[in-house]
Amino acid sequence: MLNRTTLFKMFLRSFLIQAAWNYERMQNLGFCFAISPALKQIYGDPQVRAAAIRRHLEFFNTHPFLAAVLVGISANLEEAASRGEANPLSAGSVKTRLMGTYGAIGDSFFWNTMQPLCSLFALAALAVDPLVAAVTFLLLFNVPHVLFVGWGLHGGYRHGTAFLEKLKNLNLIKITERLRPVQEILLGLSLGFWLIAAPDLLNSDYERYTATVATLVACVIGTFALKKGIAPLWCVYVTVALYGIIRFSI
Amino acid sequence: MLFKILLVSMYGVVIGLDRTQLIQSLVSRPIVCGTILGALLGNPVMGAAIGAPLEFLWRSWLPVGGVVPPNDSLITVLAVGGACLVPGGAQHLFPVAGFFILLTLPLAPVSRRMEIFIRRANVWLSHRADRQAASPETAGKVGKLNVAGIGFAAFVLILFLVPAALLVTYGGSWIYRSLPKEAEQTLMISYFIIVGITAGALMSNRPVKKRNDLLAGAFIVGAVVAIVVTIFL
Numbered sequence: 119m120l121n122r123t124t125l126f127k128m129f130l131r132s133f134l135i136q137a138a139w140n141y142e143r144m145q146n147l148g149f150c151f152a153i154s155p156a157l158k159q160i161y162g163d164p165q166v167r168a169a170a171i172r173r174h175l176e177f178f179n180t181h182p183f184l185a186a187v188l189v190g191i192s193a194n195l196e197e198a199a200s201r202g203e204a205n206p207l208s209a210g211s212v213k214t215r216l217m218g219t220y221g222a223i224g225d226s227f228f229w230n231t232m233q234p235l236c237s238l239f240a241l242a243a244l245a246v247d248p249l250v251a252a253v254t255f256l257l258l259f260n261v262p263h264v265l266f267v268g269w270g271l272h273g274g275y276r277h278g279t280a281f282l283e284k285l286k287n288l289n290l291i292k293i294t295e296r297l298r299p300v301q302e303i304l305l306g307l308s309l310g311f312w313l314i315a316a317p318d319l320l321n322s323d324y325e326r327y328t329a330t331v332a333t334l335v336a337c338v339i340g341t342f343a344l345k346k347g348i349a350p351l352w353c354v355y356v357t358v359a360l361y362g363i364i365r366f367s368i
Numbered sequence: 369m370l371f372k373i374l375l376v377s378m379y380g381v382v383i384g385l386d387r388t389q390l391i392q393s394l395v396s397r398p399i400v401c402g403t404i405l406g407a408l409l410g411n412p413v414m415g416a417a418i419g420a421p422l423e424f425l426w427r428s429w430l431p432v433g434g435v436v437p438p439n440d441s442l443i444t445v446l447a448v449g450g451a452c453l454v455p456g457g458a459q460h461l462f463p464v465a466g467f468f469i470l471l472t473l474p475l476a477p478v479s480r481r482m483e484i485f486i487r488r489a490n491v492w493l494s495h496r497a498d499r500q501a502a503s504p505e506t507a508g509k510v511g512k513l514n515v516a517g518i519g520f521a522a523f524v525l526i527l528f529l530v531p532a533a534l535l536v537t538y539g540g541s542w543i544y545r546s547l548p549k550e551a552e553q554t555l556m557i558s559y560f561i562i563v564g565i566t567a568g569a570l571m572s573n574r575p576v577k578k579r580n581d582l583l584a585g586a587f588i589v590g591a592v593v594a595i596v597v598t599i600f601l
Contacts, residue, residue: 131511133390133391133392134389134391134518136389137389137514137517137518137521138389138490138493138513138514138517138518139490139517140488140490140493141434141487141488141491142494143494147490147494147497147514147517148514150511151514154508158508164504165504167504167507167508168501168503168504168507171507171508171510172501172502172507175494175497175501175510179433179434183392225430225432225433229432230430233394233397237397237424240400240423241399241423244399244416245597248403248412248413249403249404249407251399251403252403252404255394255397255400259393259394260393299579299582302574303582303583303586305583305586306582306584306586306588307587307589307590307593309587309590310590310592310593310594311593311594312563312594313567313591313594314591314594314598315594316560316563319462320462320556325553330560333560333563333564334564336560336561336562336563336567336568337565337568338568340567340568340569341567342568344428344568344569345572350426350565351473351476351477353565354425354562357564358562361558365554
């Protein structure tokens with residue numbers, strides 16, 4: 119049975135899962151680093167431990183936050199293998215089977231929903247104070263992030279593959295779908311507020327009107343250009359250049 | 369000034385590591401790292417003014433699988449560093465913010481290339497791990513190679529950030545002060561053009577495209593609140 123210190127070390131190391139991300143086997147070194155404290159405690163024989171380390175150096179890539187679940191489950195399976203209750207290769211097959219699915223779920227939930235949602239909350243909070251916006255973002259994103267990593271690692275280790283059912287019941291896909299309308303509302307609120315309020319920070323009426331018109335025209339140009347696949351960088355420079363030409367030719 | 373530029377570079381290293389190698393607390397998001405750096409340099413409003421549009425400009429790029437998006441964090445650090453250190457910059461919020469965003473935007477693809485280089489070079493660490501794991505005596509040291517990945521990334525970031533910060537701050541400062549007075553208003557409007565393009569980026573990457581009613585309703589509420597606030601406050 120892994121002690122608390124080992125589990126805590128694995129928890130901390132789970133945050134470094136991408137430290138040596140590489141194009142050949144992606145998160146393999148990070149995964150091996152995260153599970154190493156468990157392997158050290160489970161296998162007393164250096165030969166057997168080295169074989170386990172080699173097994174965990176194989177290709178691995180998933181969402182970095184959901185990797186903790188697979189680190190926990192792998193530690194559970196390695197422990198069972200050391201007692202002769204499981205095949206030593208079973209941890210590898212579970213990783214291979216789940217990394218793609220967990221990668222897709224994690225990308226959709228954390229990168230495509232949580233992160234933009236927190237950004238939009240921060241954008242709204244800018245109306246109060248810039249530092250409040252930064253703190254709002256960090257708290258909104260990191261409290262669930264850290265809790266999820268801890269819960270996933272601990273649950274994965276305690277329940278092994280049975281934990282997959284608990285994770286399925288959490289239904290991150292459904293949460294993602296429910297959060298999307300919230301994202302839409304925040305997007306509308308923030309755009310409505312800032313497209314009107316930001317130019318109002320200027321000194322003269324002329325500047326205010328020019329800035330408001332420029333923002334709205336650029337917004338329309340941006341929406342259509344980016345939908346057509348034009349890079350934002352080009353969009354910015356071409357629009358600014360067009361404005362410069364119009365301004366200095368009048 | 370030089371000490372502050374080095375401080376900005378070191379801050380950039382921490383921010384750069386947070387994107388992939390270290391924790392991923394997302395302190396590296398432009399709206400966060402820009403505001404914090406602005407506060408450290410005494411101008412959080414400038415930090416937020418630069419960080420907010422850059423937060424959403426590359427919204428469509430997600431770090432999915434092996435995809436490396438343009439590094440908006442590093443350009444935010446460089447732009448905020450330059451804008452906060454330009455003499456008298458605090459009095460010209462929007463022109464200075466617009467100028468430094470335009471100056472640093474081309475560095476985004478460069479810093480993306482740098483991230484790709486780090487990931488390619490890390491293959492060497494993976495091969496070395498194989499060699500170490502082959503022997504029971506050295507297998508226990510494999511974990512150190514993962515930590516070495518952080519050290520290598522930090523080294524590459526320093527090599528990129530120190531010259532870039534010096535160039536952006538000193539060069540940017542000199543160019544900005546050399547510009548004619550009339551250019552100030554063009555730069556100010558340029559800032560709002562960047563904000564508009566960013567809003568366009570947000571509109572073209574909406575999460576639920578069929579809910580126009582939600583977006584339109586929220587937009588009107590936001591606009592009304594803005595009008596009330598600007599009239600009464």
